[in-house]
Amino acid sequence: MALFDYKDSDALGNVKAVDTAMVVVSVENLELLRKLQVNRLVVLQSSRAGQHLVGIVQKIIRDTTIANALGTEPEADQPKNVEQNTVRIALIGTFFDRLGQRENVFRRTLETVPEIDARCFPIEGDRLTAFMRAISSHTGEDDHRLSLGTYTLDENAEAYLDANRFFQRHAVIVGSTGSGKSWTTARLLEQVAPLANANAVLFDIHGEYSPLQGDGIRHFRIAGPADLEAGSGLDEGVVYLPYWLLAYEDMTTMLIDRSDQNAPNQAMILSRTVTAAKRAFLAAGNHNDVLANFTIDSPVPYDMQQALKELKRLDAEMVPGTRGEKQGEFHGRLSRFIARLENKLTDRRLGFMMAAPEEAQQFEWLAKLAKSLMAGTRDQGDKKGGVKIIDFSEVPSDVLPLVVSRIASLIFSVQQWTRKSQRHPIALLCDEAHLYMPSRNDAGSVGDAALRYFERIAKEGRKYGVGMVVISQRPSEVSRTVLSQCNNFVALRLTNADDQSVVQRMLPDSLGGFADLLPVLDTGEALVVGDASLLPSRIRITEPKAHPDSGTINFWDEWERDAQREAIASSVAAWRKQSQTAK
Ligand SMILES: Nc1ncnc2c1ncn2[C@@H]1O[C@H](COP(=O)(O)OP(=O)(O)OP(=O)(O)O)[C@@H](O)[C@H]1O
Ligand SMILES: [Mg+2]
Numbered sequence: 001m002a003l004f005d006y007k008d009s010d011a012l013g014n015v016k017a018v019d020t021a022m023v024v025v026s027v028e029n030l031e032l033l034r035k036l037q038v039n040r041l042v043v044l045q046s047s048r049a050g051q052h053l054v055g056i057v058q059k060i061i062r063d064t065t066i067a068n069a070l071g072t073e074p075e076a077d078q079p080k081n082v083e084q085n086t087v088r089i090a091l092i093g094t095f096f097d098r099l100g101q102r103e104n105v106f107r108r109t110l111e112t113v114p115e116i117d118a119r120c121f122p123i124e125g126d127r128l129t130a131f132m133r134a135i136s137s138h139t140g141e142d143d144h145r146l147s148l149g150t151y152t153l154d155e156n157a158e159a160y161l162d163a164n165r166f167f168q169r170h171a172v173i174v175g176s177t178g179s180g181k182s183w184t185t186a187r188l189l190e191q192v193a194p195l196a197n198a199n200a201v202l203f204d205i206h207g208e209y210s211p212l213q214g215d216g217i218r219h220f221r222i223a224g225p226a227d228l229e230a231g232s233g234l235d236e237g238v239v240y241l242p243y244w245l246l247a248y249e250d251m252t253t254m255l256i257d258r259s260d261q262n263a264p265n266q267a268m269i270l271s272r273t274v275t276a277a278k279r280a281f282l283a284a285g286n287h288n289d290v291l292a293n294f295t296i297d298s299p300v301p302y303d304m305q306q307a308l309k310e311l312k313r314l315d316a317e318m319v320p321g322t323r324g325e326k327q328g329e330f331h332g333r334l335s336r337f338i339a340r341l342e343n344k345l346t347d348r349r350l351g352f353m354m355a356a357p358e359e360a361q362q363f364e365w366l367a368k369l370a371k372s373l374m375a376g377t378r379d380q381g382d383k384k385g386g387v388k389i390i391d392f393s394e395v396p397s398d399v400l401p402l403v404v405s406r407i408a409s410l411i412f413s414v415q416q417w418t419r420k421s422q423r424h425p426i427a428l429l430c431d432e433a434h435l436y437m438p439s440r441n442d443a444g445s446v447g448d449a450a451l452r453y454f455e456r457i458a459k460e461g462r463k464y465g466v467g468m469v470v471i472s473q474r475p476s477e478v479s480r481t482v483l484s485q486c487n488n489f490v491a492l493r494l495t496n497a498d499d500q501s502v503v504q505r506m507l508p509d510s511l512g513g514f515a516d517l518l519p520v521l522d523t524g525e526a527l528v529v530g531d532a533s534l535l536p537s538r539i540r541i542t543e544p545k546a547h548p549d550s551g552t553i554n555f556w557d558e559w560e561r562d563a564q565r566e567a568i569a570s571s572v573a574a575w576r577k578q579s580q581t582a583k
Contacts, residue, residue, distance in 0.1 A: 003104050003130050004043050004052045004095065004121070011119040012036070015044065016086065018113050023055065025120045027085045032122075036060055039517065039538070041123040041131070041153070042089055044114040050097040053114055054106065054123075054131075055089035058513050089120070090511055092535060095131075104134040106534055132157030135534050146191055146532075148184065148490070149541040152525060159528070159539045163191075166488050166532035167427050167467035170458060174475040174503065175492025178552060180524040181471050184490060185429060186212055186544035188469070189387050192427070193217050198386030199376040200427040201411065203404050205435065207393030208549045216377060218385030222403065223352035224394030225578050233357060234372050239390065240356040241403060244301045245366070245410065248274070249449045250402050255341055266337040269330060273310050277302035285363060299410075301361050304345065304354070311338050349396045349578045353403075370414045373407070376424050394578070401436035405450035412457050415464045425465035428457070433470045434477040451479055458485040475502040488530030492541075493521040503527070511536055 013027035023044065027033045036057060044053040062085050091110055099105040114120075123131055132154050136145075146163035150156070175181050185202070186209065192198050193216030202209060210219065220237045221227075232238045246254070248271060256266050278300040282291045294300060315335055317328030345354050359365055371379075377386035395403050408428055415423060430437070437454040438447055457466055458481065470486060472478050476498035483502065491503045504515040506529050514536055517527060524543070529536040 003097070003127065003134065006043075006119075006121045008119065010121050012042065012122055013087070013120055015114045015116055015118045015120060018116065020113070021091045021110060022058075023089050023091065023114055023120075025087045025089060027087055030085065033060065033062065033085050033087070036087060036122065039153075039514070041128065042087075042120050043095065043123055044089070044091075044120045045118040046094070046112050047115055047118075048112055051112065052095040052097075053091055053110070053112070054093050054095050055091045056511065056514075057087055058090050059088035061086045061088070087120075090513075092511070095134075104130075106131075106135050108534060128154045129156050132159070136160040146188070147542070148187060148526070148528070149524075149539045152538040152540050155540065159533070159537060161488075161528065161532040163532070165530075167425070167469075169462055169487035169531065170468045170470070170485055171488035171490065171530070171532070172475065172483060172486045173469060173471045173490045173492070174494060174499065175473065175526070176495045176499075177473045178523065178550075179473075179492035179494070179521070180526075180541060181473065181492060182208060182431065182548040182550050183524060183544055184492065184526065184541050185209075185431065185469075185471060186546060186548050187541055189217070189389075189429070190544050190546070193385075193387045195377070195386065197376040197378040197424070199374070199424055200387050200429060201373060201407075202387070202389045202429040203407075203431055204389050204391050205393070205400070205404075205432040206551075207391040208551065209389045210391070211546045211549055212387075212389065212544075213546065216385055217387045217389065219389050219391065220372070221391035221393075222395050223356075225348040225351055228348070228351040228355055231357060233359060234368060239369070239372075239407075240352050240360045241406060242301070242356040242360045242365075243304060243353050244278075244361075245299055245406060246353075246402075247406075247409075247449070248296045250406065253449055254399065254402065255344065256337060257340065260336055262333040262337070265330060265333050269311065269314060269334060270337075271296055273307045274302065276310075277304075277307045280306075281363075287363065299366050301363060301365075303361075308338070308341065308345070311341070349394075350399065352395070353399075370410065374411055374414060374424075374426060376426075379424070396578075397435075401447045401450035404430075404436045405453040408457060409453040412453075412461065412464070412466055415466050423465050425467065427467040427469060429469040429471065430454075431471045433472040433482075434474045437470070437479045437482050439477050439479050455479060455481045458482040475499050486530075488532045489528070491518060491527045491529070492525065493523065494518040503529070506530070507536065 012032055013025045015023050016026045017024040038057050038060065040057050042055050042057060044055060046053050093106055093108040094110060096105045097103065132151050136158060145160040146166055147158050147160050149159055151159050173181050173184055189202065189212060192200050198216055220239050223238045223240050227238045251270060252267050255270065256263050275296050278294065278298065281300055281302045282294065290300065311334055314328065314330045315332065315338060317331055318325040319328045344350055373388055377384050392400065392404060411426065415426065436447065436450050438451065458468060461468060470478060470482060475483065489503055489506050494500050494503065500515055500518045503518060504512060507514055514527060517538065524541045526539050526541055527536065528539050
């Protein structure tokens with residue numbers, strides 16, 4: 001059945017002017033003009049049989065000249081004020097009654113433009129539902145469709161995205177705080193989790209995703225001080241990131257104060273000492289194959305206490321001189337560096353890195369860690385769960401970028417070194433991304449190294465089956481390089497102008513006006529743009545079954561409640577112990 005079997009009497013008006021992707025339609029009937037709304041869909045007669053051109057209403061103008069509507073100056077001989085009601089329409093694609101074997105197919109191509117006087121019809125009611133269904137049913141094959149919600153234009157029509165495209169070339173979920181990003185993420189994961197061999201990792205910075213439970217979902221957390229005491233490990237979902245997994249660059253940014261005049265010496269000694277310690281470990285374990293090719297960045301365990309001892313020796317070293325003993329080359333130059341290192345070694349908050357249990361000091365342990373974080377549902381033993389949610393809430397904020405990026409780059413490296421035939425695609429969902437892939441950064445800062453890892457994943461991830469979903473409330477503060485690699489945007493309400501312009505740049509020129517909707521979107525409502533959706537569309541995100549603990553507090557209700565609380569003393573205790581879970 002042809003979808004667009006309009007009668008002439010349904011027509012809104014006729015085409016009066018045509019540009020490449022823009023047409024102006026004049027509307028005689030003022031009633032119809034009044035009913036029309038910006039961003040509604042219309043269909044225009046095409047010069048080819050069986051084809052229709054689909055457009056979005058961009059501007060509705062009463063009492064102005066056509067020349068003005070097109071944004072050009074009226075000709076001198078044209079009257080300036082003709083009574084003329086016009087609608088400006090951006091063409092977005094072609095609808096085919098039949099294309100090959102399929103009926104009712106929409107394509108984002110414009111092979112023709114409408115002719116002057118072609119008729120224009122509104123797409124409303126049943127036709128709108130049918131049109132949206134037609135779009136959705138051809139968004140990807142039936143079995144790789146992802147549904148975030150329903151179209152705002154027509155709540156009866158489920159909005160499907162092409163799930164392959166969504167993850168293939170990275171996606172972005174943005175929106176001001178409280179606009180619904182975490183809920184959207186939960187909705188997304190709820191659809192990933194049931195897949196037979198799902199594989200995704202969510203970086204949960206504030207520990208708000210714990211309510212997401214059930215088959216296909218596993219929870220991990222970066223070890224906090226309380227876990228150190230309990231001695232819990234990977235089997236209980238506790239993740240350590242032992243210092244030997246840090247790259248040289250991470251260590252220098254964490255341990256060396258660049259303003260120290262001895263910084264270059266300290267960096268050199270650090271490199272030399274760690275290399276020697278790693279080599280000693282490999283030699284002791286007879287790992288000769290690794291020994292032949294290793295560098296300071298190789299993920300090889302070593303004994304930090306041993307390394308510290310060596311640093312202290314150099315710092316106090318005396319060597320024979322012409323007249324008795326004299327100070328060694330590095331005498332006293334390493335003191336501040338050693339103090340910094342010792343500080344970190346004893347900092348309980350950094351225990352997940354510096355005080356990992358014995359098991360995490362073993363050569364074999366890295367494979368176990370990688371397997372926990374990277375195995376798909378099918379590849380796991382009894383504890384199944386292809387969606388892995390890692391809680392970073394107890395990681396101190398100054399090292400957060402380093403820790404998140406290290407885990408991401410660990411996953412990326414393992415994926416890179418997996419034979420192509422064995423590679424299983426994995427998605428990294430990065431919540432609060434502006435914290436660890438910021439747009440501006442001081443060279444040499446903790447965030448700087450982190451940023452480079454993520455930029456690399458953004459640029460090369462596709463080839464190795466690593467997809468990113470960047471989630472942030474401040475897209476303008478997220479690295480441009482990362483964003484420029486993302487091909488799909490789910491934009492929730494955005495109030496800040498800089499953030500809006502980031503989304504605006506994603507839109508094709510003719511649809512730039514779509515971005516005007518960003519500040520007026522409802523909570524949980526999004527503009528979805530990109531190669532995963534046929535049409536840039538406004539979608540009402542369906543509530544996820546389990547709600548992330550997003551911490552929206554009803555101030556007034558809480559204040560009105562006459563209930564006594566005694567939390568403050570234990571809050572102080574938790575602050576001191578740097579752990580909410582500690583007793
Ligand atoms: N799809 C939705 N349908 C209905 N309500 C929603 C939806 N999404 C979000 N909300 C409401 O908005 C609140 C905030 O949502 P959410 O935690 O997802 O925001 P956020 O964008 O992640 O904020 P933040 O930037 O602070 O993390 C939720 O507690 C919920 O009440
Ligand atoms: Mg959130």
